[in-house]
Amino acid sequence: MQSREQIYDMLCSILVDEFEIEPADISLDSTLYDELDLDxxxxxxxxxxxxQLTGKKIQPEEFKSVRTVNDVVNAIDGLMQQ
Known part of the structure; x- marks a missing residue:
């Protein structure tokens, strides 16, 4: 079971490594599409x-309402609770 902090750290690593986002630009309040410029x-x-990292199947509809880094952390935390 991962803590919310561990989930956040994992997510930050992905955003930095995979999407070349500056670590300083990432916070829980950062919006994925506007501030972090994801499409x-x-x-x-x-x-x-x-x-891949969680070993959990993520339903696309669960991610449709995700707008901020905190939303992603909440979604992953919810999945890990199942």
């Missing part, structure tokens, strides 16, 4: 990477 293809790549 829909990046979002799909992010979901795939999160599935």
């Amino acid at each position: 829909s293809i990046d979002a799909v790549d992010l979901v795939i990477k999160l599935q």
Whole structure:
């Protein structure tokens, strides 16, 4: 079971390594599409990477409402609770 902090750290690593986002630009309040400049293809790549790391199947509809880094942390935390 991962803590929310561990999930956040994992997510930050993905955003930095895979999407070349500056660590200083990432916070819980950062919006994925506006501030971090991800597009829909990046979002799909992010979901795939999160599935690989968590070993959990992520339903696309669960991620449709995700807008911020905190939303992603909440979604992954919820998946890990199942």
